[in-house]
Amino acid sequence: xxxxxxxxxxxxxxxxxxxxxxxxxxxxxxxxxxxxxxxxxxxxxxxxxxxxxxxxxxxxxxxxxxxxxxxxxxxxxxxxxxxxxxxxxxxxxxxxxxxxxxxxxxxxxxxxxxxxxxxxxxxxxxxxxxxxxxxxxxxxxxxxxxxxxxxxxxxxxxxxxxxxxxxxxxxxxxxxxxxxxxxxxxxxxxxxxxxxxxxxxxxxxxxxxxxxxxxxxxxxxxxxxxxxxxxxxxxxxxxxxxxxxxxxxxxxxxxxxxxxxxxxxxxxxxxxxxxxxxxxxxxxxxxxxxxxxxxxxxxxxxxxxxxxxxxxxxxxxxxxxxxxxxxxxxxxxxxxxxxxxxxxxxxxxxxxxxxxxxxxxxxxxxxxxxxxxxxxxxxxxxxxxxxxxxxxxxxxxxxxxxxxxxxxxxxxxxxxxxxxxxxxxxxxxxxxxxxxxxxxxxxxxxxxxxxxxxxxxxxxxxxxxxxxxxxxxxxxxxxxxxxxxxxxxxxxxxxxxxxxxxxxxxxxxxxxxxxxxxxxxxxxxxxxxxxxxxxxxxxxxxxxxxxxxxxxxxxxxxxxxxxxxxxxxxxxxxxxxxxxxxxxxxxxxxxxxxxxxxxxxxxxxxxxxxxxxxxxxxxxxxxxx
Numbered sequence: 001x002x003x004x005x006x007x008x009x010x011x012x013x014x015x016x017x018x019x020x021x022x023x024x025x026x027x028x029x030x031x032x033x034x035x036x037x038x039x040x041x042x043x044x045x046x047x048x049x050x051x052x053x054x055x056x057x058x059x060x061x062x063x064x065x066x067x068x069x070x071x072x073x074x075x076x077x078x079x080x081x082x083x084x085x086x087x088x089x090x091x092x093x094x095x096x097x098x099x100x101x102x103x104x105x106x107x108x109x110x111x112x113x114x115x116x117x118x119x120x121x122x123x124x125x126x127x128x129x130x131x132x133x134x135x136x137x138x139x140x141x142x143x144x145x146x147x148x149x150x151x152x153x154x155x156x157x158x159x160x161x162x163x164x165x166x167x168x169x170x171x172x173x174x175x176x177x178x179x180x181x182x183x184x185x186x187x188x189x190x191x192x193x194x195x196x197x198x199x200x201x202x203x204x205x206x207x208x209x210x211x212x213x214x215x216x217x218x219x220x221x222x223x224x225x226x227x228x229x230x231x232x233x234x235x236x237x238x239x240x241x242x243x244x245x246x247x248x249x250x251x252x253x254x255x256x257x258x259x260x261x262x263x264x265x266x267x268x269x270x271x272x273x274x275x276x277x278x279x280x281x282x283x284x285x286x287x288x289x290x291x292x293x294x295x296x297x298x299x300x301x302x303x304x305x306x307x308x309x310x311x312x313x314x315x316x317x318x319x320x321x322x323x324x325x326x327x328x329x330x331x332x333x334x335x336x337x338x339x340x341x342x343x344x345x346x347x348x349x350x351x352x353x354x355x356x357x358x359x360x361x362x363x364x365x366x367x368x369x370x371x372x373x374x375x376x377x378x379x380x381x382x383x384x385x386x387x388x389x390x391x392x393x394x395x396x397x398x399x400x401x402x403x404x405x406x407x408x409x410x411x412x413x414x415x416x417x418x419x420x421x422x423x424x425x426x427x428x429x430x431x432x433x434x435x436x437x438x439x440x441x442x443x444x445x446x447x448x449x450x451x452x453x454x455x456x457x458x459x460x461x462x463x464x465x466x467x468x469x470x471x472x473x474x475x476x477x478x479x480x481x482x483x484x485x486x487x488x489x490x491x492x493x494x495x496x497x498x499x500x501x502x503x504x505x506x507x508x509x510x511x512x513x514x515x516x517x518x519x520x521x522x523x524x525x526x527x528x529x530x531x532x533x534x535x536x537x538x539x540x541x542x543x544x545x546x547x548x549x550x551x552x553x554x555x556x557x558x559x560x561x562x563x564x565x566x567x568x569x570x571x572x573x574x575x576x577x578x579x580x581x582x583x584x585x586x587x588x589x590x591x592x593x594x595x596x597x598x599x600x601x602x603x604x605x606x607x608x609x610x611x612x613x614x615x616x617x618x619x620x621x622x623x624x625x
Contacts (some may be wrong), residue, residue, distance in 0.1 A: 320588045
């Protein structure tokens with residue numbers, strides 16, 4: 001434990017300023033009064049709606065310094081030392097991704113002012129590691145600014161916290177000497193295109209990415225382990241026809257296990273891929289030739305671009321679908337406009353764990369509801385939100401879970417089941433049964449459902465979408481609500497782009513051979529044929545109309561569905577692992593753009609569909625996998 005040189009100032013006290021006038025605050029948690037910890041959200045630091053980190057930790061300061069002085073931020077990280085694995089910074093003004101290079105301590109690249117200095121986990125920085133900003137490089141030392149080490153005020157006018165010795169060998173190797181004998185500096189990170197002498201992407205033991213499953217011996221298969229007095233749980237019971245996770249009674253006690261290292265990689269991948277998909281979305285909406293691949297009616301293109309320009313940071317929740325094995329971690333797609341799996345991951349699998357007394361690891365979705373609540377809290381939403389859902393038992397609990405997150409964020413909402421109760425008022429506006437004008441909506445319907453109505457009713461060359469206004473004799477349709485210009489819809493219209501399979505060839509062009517991506521193309525290439533490929537309809541959903549073809553041109557699996565007439569993309573074949581008798585897909589949630597939890601979807605076949613089961617996922621220590 002670090003021994004403070006001076007008595008600490010109370011938590012949140014201004015200690016001084018780093019270059020650029022960036023404030024440094026005391027992070028003395030011991031001084032926090034008990035009543036101050038009743039609202040964990042108060043410990044989250046924001047500038048506007050841009051998340052900086054937890055007050056007033058080292059990561060929060062580093063991100064805030066970069067944001068205020070450079071207009072750049074790095075993705076959220078589990079621990080400070082995880083920053084050393086990041087390879088991009090996001091430019092806030094336009095969401096462009098800029099290369100970030102890591103240089104090892106003792107290497108050939110000298111440190112420079114503004115570089116991010118990273119410590120490994122251990123000793124003084126046990127569990128978390130540490131991060132600071134290099135403010136000056138002198139002949140024999142560097143000066144750094146940081147938070148969460150000393151909690152005392154800086155001398156007036158001094159813009160650095162510590163000096164660390166800098167050694168330069170005769171071979172021109174640069175080493176910063178650690179400030180404490182039990183710590184280790186990994187190196188420094190610089191935003192530059194020049195990767196000379198930079199560190200490669202981090203290496204992790206591949207065996208830690210293998211998932212396994214176990215069965216609990218408890219008799220939960222016949223127990224009533226959910227609470228029917230709780231409306232959300234009651235809705236799940238109705239949808240599942242009882243207290244079940246799956247229709248297979250014998251499988252009610254099965255759960256899956258993944259390592260803590262695998263979860264950390266999923267966190268990195270989720271945060272990085274969210275930014276990559278946004279970067280690709282920007283490129284598509286700037287290039288009509290690319291946008292033409294997405295099978296979106298041209299009449300909507302102006303609204304789509306306007307949605308991106310005005311609401312690009314107002315996304316609440318998206319879901320990534322991954323394949324994870326010892327071969328690596330690969331993303332299949334980003335369901336940026338999906339309402340499903342939240343309840344199972346964020347509530348049901350946790351209740352299952354408690355009911356069955358599963359003490360093996362931790363619930364992988366335990367933080368999902370709180371993360372979703374934070375996304376709503378910083379959404380800027382005011383007034384009544386109408387939750388629109390179809391008349392479907394599964395959507396009943398999807399809607400109620402989202403309503404719970406809104407309620408936790410202090411947002412009033414009302415669930416509308418189907419569209420029958422909606423009508424027009426005298427001003428031609430859409431109102432609910434109580435006469436409230438609908439101005440803000442979260443929906444379980446996919447945007448593609450509204451697009452199908454547009455395709456059915458108009459040609460691309462019409463000047464405006466066929467939206468009704470004030471037609472008492474006609475029913476209110478989905479497009480009459482979602483596509484009204486004044487309507488604020490979640491998820492925003494622009495999420496059609498990252499959700500569309502046509503984004504995958506764009507990503508491959510922008511980030512060729514990226515470790516999380518699969519080769520993808522609008523045309524079937526010789527390389528894809530040689531290694532096997534998957535054919536997907538560009539705007540398909542629920543695993544419909546997907547075909548898997550191996551390198552021998554044999555069909556490994558295929559599904560029917562509603563999207564057989566659509567254009568397709570071709571993606572490299574990367575088979576889901578078989579664990580016991582299931583093919584297993586990992587899903588992660590990006591809430592407000594950052595990782596919020598994980599879940600598992602399983603099936604007997606190689607293709608995960610809307611009917612595939614979602615079974616509990618637990619995170620275990622690496623040495624217990």
